[in-house]
Amino acid sequence: MSDLLLEIGVEELPYQFIVPALTLLQEATERLLKDQRLMFGAIRTMGTPRRLTLIVEGLPSRQAAAVEETMGPPTTAAFDQAGQPTKAALGFAAAHGVAINDLEVRRTAKGEYLFAVKRQEGRHTSAVLTEWLPTVIGGLTFSKTMRWNDTGVRFARPIRWLVAIYGSTVLPFKVAGVTASNRTLGHRVVGGGRWIRLKHAASYPLLLEQRGVIVEPERRRDLIQQQIDAICRECGLVLHEDQVLLEQAVYSTELPTALIGSFNETYLDMPEEVLMTSMKEHQGFFSLRYKETGRLAPYFIAVANTRIENMSFVRAGNERVLEARLADAKFFFEDDRKIRLSERVPKLAGVLFHQQLGTMAQKQERVKRLAGFIAGRLRSANEDLQGICERAAALAKADLVTGIVGEFPELQGIMGGVYALHDGESTEVAMAIREQYLPKGMEGECPCTKAGCILALADRLDSLAAFFHIGLVPTGSEDPFGLRRQATAIVRIIVETNLDVDLAPVIAQARHLVCEDGIAGLPHTDVHGVRVVMEFILERLRHYCRVVCGFRDDVIEAVVKAGGDQPLNLLDLMRKMNALQVVTAKPEFNALLIGFKRVHRLVTKERWTREAVDATRFHHDAESRLYQTLMKTRELVTGSVQAGEYEQTLEALIALKPAIDGFFTEVLVNVEDQAVRQNRLSLLKDIDELFLSVADFAQIVVQGS
Amino acid sequence: MTFQELIFKLQQFWAEQGCVIHQPYDMEMGAGTFHPATFLRALGPEPWRAAYVQPCRRPTDGRYGDNPNRLQHYYQFQVVLKPPPDNIQELYLRSLARVGIDYRQHDVRFMQDDWESPTLGAWGLGWEVRLDGMEITQFTYFQEIGGVELSPVTGEITYGTERIAMYLQDVKSVFDLVWTESITYRDLHHETEVQGSHYNFEEGDVPLLMHLFQAYETECKRLLAKADKRLTLPAYDYCIKASHVFNLLDARGAISVAERTGYIARVRALAKRCAERYIVERATMGHPLLRGGG
Numbered sequence: 001m002s003d004l005l006l007e008i009g010v011e012e013l014p015y016q017f018i019v020p021a022l023t024l025l026q027e028a029t030e031r032l033l034k035d036q037r038l039m040f041g042a043i044r045t046m047g048t049p050r051r052l053t054l055i056v057e058g059l060p061s062r063q064a065a066a067v068e069e070t071m072g073p074p075t076t077a078a079f080d081q082a083g084q085p086t087k088a089a090l091g092f093a094a095a096h097g098v099a100i101n102d103l104e105v106r107r108t109a110k111g112e113y114l115f116a117v118k119r120q121e122g123r124h125t126s127a128v129l130t131e132w133l134p135t136v137i138g139g140l141t142f143s144k145t146m147r148w149n150d151t152g153v154r155f156a157r158p159i160r161w162l163v164a165i166y167g168s169t170v171l172p173f174k175v176a177g178v179t180a181s182n183r184t185l186g187h188r189v190v191g192g193g194r195w196i197r198l199k200h201a202a203s204y205p206l207l208l209e210q211r212g213v214i215v216e217p218e219r220r221r222d223l224i225q226q227q228i229d230a231i232c233r234e235c236g237l238v239l240h241e242d243q244v245l246l247e248q249a250v251y252s253t254e255l256p257t258a259l260i261g262s263f264n265e266t267y268l269d270m271p272e273e274v275l276m277t278s279m280k281e282h283q284g285f286f287s288l289r290y291k292e293t294g295r296l297a298p299y300f301i302a303v304a305n306t307r308i309e310n311m312s313f314v315r316a317g318n319e320r321v322l323e324a325r326l327a328d329a330k331f332f333f334e335d336d337r338k339i340r341l342s343e344r345v346p347k348l349a350g351v352l353f354h355q356q357l358g359t360m361a362q363k364q365e366r367v368k369r370l371a372g373f374i375a376g377r378l379r380s381a382n383e384d385l386q387g388i389c390e391r392a393a394a395l396a397k398a399d400l401v402t403g404i405v406g407e408f409p410e411l412q413g414i415m416g417g418v419y420a421l422h423d424g425e426s427t428e429v430a431m432a433i434r435e436q437y438l439p440k441g442m443e444g445e446c447p448c449t450k451a452g453c454i455l456a457l458a459d460r461l462d463s464l465a466a467f468f469h470i471g472l473v474p475t476g477s478e479d480p481f482g483l484r485r486q487a488t489a490i491v492r493i494i495v496e497t498n499l500d501v502d503l504a505p506v507i508a509q510a511r512h513l514v515c516e517d518g519i520a521g522l523p524h525t526d527v528h529g530v531r532v533v534m535e536f537i538l539e540r541l542r543h544y545c546r547v548v549c550g551f552r553d554d555v556i557e558a559v560v561k562a563g564g565d566q567p568l569n570l571l572d573l574m575r576k577m578n579a580l581q582v583v584t585a586k587p588e589f590n591a592l593l594i595g596f597k598r599v600h601r602l603v604t605k606e607r608w609t610r611e612a613v614d615a616t617r618f619h620h621d622a623e624s625r626l627y628q629t630l631m632k633t634r635e636l637v638t639g640s641v642q643a644g645e646y647e648q649t650l651e652a653l654i655a656l657k658p659a660i661d662g663f664f665t666e667v668l669v670n671v672e673d674q675a676v677r678q679n680r681l682s683l684l685k686d687i688d689e690l691f692l693s694v695a696d697f698a699q700i701v702v703q704g705s
Numbered sequence: 706m707t708f709q710e711l712i713f714k715l716q717q718f719w720a721e722q723g724c725v726i727h728q729p730y731d732m733e734m735g736a737g738t739f740h741p742a743t744f745l746r747a748l749g750p751e752p753w754r755a756a757y758v759q760p761c762r763r764p765t766d767g768r769y770g771d772n773p774n775r776l777q778h779y780y781q782f783q784v785v786l787k788p789p790p791d792n793i794q795e796l797y798l799r800s801l802a803r804v805g806i807d808y809r810q811h812d813v814r815f816m817q818d819d820w821e822s823p824t825l826g827a828w829g830l831g832w833e834v835r836l837d838g839m840e841i842t843q844f845t846y847f848q849e850i851g852g853v854e855l856s857p858v859t860g861e862i863t864y865g866t867e868r869i870a871m872y873l874q875d876v877k878s879v880f881d882l883v884w885t886e887s888i889t890y891r892d893l894h895h896e897t898e899v900q901g902s903h904y905n906f907e908e909g910d911v912p913l914l915m916h917l918f919q920a921y922e923t924e925c926k927r928l929l930a931k932a933d934k935r936l937t938l939p940a941y942d943y944c945i946k947a948s949h950v951f952n953l954l955d956a957r958g959a960i961s962v963a964e965r966t967g968y969i970a971r972v973r974a975l976a977k978r979c980a981e982r983y984i985v986e987r988a989t990m991g992h993p994l995l996r997g998g999g
Binding site for chain 1: 848
């Protein structure tokens, strides 16, 4: 048993490429070892921007032996009467490279047959690995690749060295013109630039560490966290946690060293978001807060990739760069506030929303009208809300033409809110502008204010209506305009902020506004145009209900399918799902479901002319009992549905069970007398429709039986 | 170290690596990549090594001389190595040491920065090199130029000379850089910035510039259409001119967002045809630089 060490030495990889590459490397190696009949113990990967490493422990020195058996002719055809092999036998032996005397006779279910049995000894592991590891490396894929020498090999960045050792044996294969050896390089600067000779896998991490490389990402993460904690303790400051920045620091360093720097307090006059974005997006700095007040402090933490006794140059350099960035930001921030948002709105006519969908000015106008429309339809709405929404919408996109958003696009909305307040707009208007891009997807907060919700909703619905109108819809994994994310945001806003709104007329209005804007689109009918957008949102609702709410698939389908052309109130659909999930789990529900399905099958299968149920044609008590119960239940169902009390609705349906059972026990539906038959089928059809008006129970899978 | 000494040292270093020390191209351009010594020489099989200073014009970056870091006219030091040697990163680090940056005392980082020029139909992968957080160099392995896939590829190193000099001289404003012992960057270029910004943002004659764009484009196409004559180099000059006039129009705010893409596509179409023609021309000339078993 020996270990394998494979290291791909590269020029600095983009940090976000490393984890996926290591995953691929491990998967490909596991596949290779299995295909090559090599057992192995532990397998693990590690890496930095300059190296992707794989260690496999406990590899045997040879492949497991393989036995290959092939069935040949039956013995009856293999030997002649003299017992000599026939042409068939000789041919079979020759074809498989086995001497005629080595063929084996085996009894099978079909009689005795000749078998060629080849025992292939396992090859040396080192030979197998030397042959196949180049394929593993060649199989690594990245979202962007490049060529760098005349081999034409593609990789994320140039491969500059390869280490491949099995036990203590070098596996001298070649990839992209580089021959694998037992030599690696340490940290670019701290490592001194000399080659390190490796003897075996076990000492690899330690030898690298002596040359300034902490090769295991988990250890770098721990180290960074410890360093940051120590800095915070010493300064009495609190870190603004940021997972993205932390991962960036882990995977863009070999020898991370956190250090604190400061900036001029006067910049604290700017909104926190501006400061934090300046630090994060351009420089990868962490922000710090005061412990007592929770306010941003004029300090930052940078993670350098070196260790020097005197870090003062590094600190000073980083401070100087941030200073220039903040000076720029401050210039924009002050300059921006000289022009009111409302004065900027005309400039939006020069900003494209999308080539086929016109300018931002057009979009903003549509969103404004749609937001007003939504506000007007909300049950809880008042005139004030509508006014706030329309005012916020009228300024919503103006921050796109401010200097600071030009510099930091991720501050859109946030700066709009800040500048709106500065212009003297109300807090509600400013908040709505600020919150218009929330939530960002499945994660992140929803808007807090009602006007913010409405504006966010209107913006997303307009985008969906517009892109669907011109047929730019997501296909497979392609979603260049992030429409799925937008639809998810719609679902989340409605569900999580309890926005009681029927989306059907809102989507129709959104589509109407897009068409009215003169945007040339697909020749859909209005009904179809609205339906495709509804279906798209419903698809995201399904996903949300499955992942976030944990509803069963059949429950979700039963409710969504029953929706049909009804209004599209997502809250209502979720209430139904919730009730259905609770009720369908009850044991008495199964029996009812069986009864319903029987009713449903009958009325779907049989042909008859439906008429209003005629009580004078009843022959059995069970018929009139069912009829009476039906009428009572219908009333209960209508009432409880209107009140949104779906558990009551379902309980009412369950109460139908004895009457349905009684009907099927006592009454034969398909009788000779056509008038009686029609009457009975019509009664069942009424029952079927009552059920389907609540949910498509045909979708429900009987639970626990 | 004075600004001019920095340039001397870079030139000396790269001359030692076998580079032709080229001279700046005598035309306005947005980046050293437009210089024929990069754009055209990167095409085709002939090996090539060159280094040169290129004055660059970015009209929209002008700040009337008020901003300590932004200029509408500045100097790039450009190095092209075709094919790139295996130790190209190490050579680069050694060049920093040569100009007096002891990278052992600093945090030198190669941070992903994939370069793309829609105007030139060119892209490559590489990094921005940061020295203690400050971007001082663009480092790119060109993959395509003028829409043509390169073989061999070219390594391009573009030093921001002002940034490096500011670091070395420890000054906070580019205008405080010492060019020689007695002359500062301010003495030479502050007025360039003031007047340049005024012209770029306020005085540029939009109808004239529109006309020039059209005229340069037409001339470039006319030259390219002469299939029987070798006129790629003058044609490419007009492509450079068109690109610069587009930048001026952009700074004047004369081009809407919607029109921008169209203008860029027009310049790219010229660059692409120049690139294609250049490849054919060099082939008919028998790839002169392949001599000596290159």
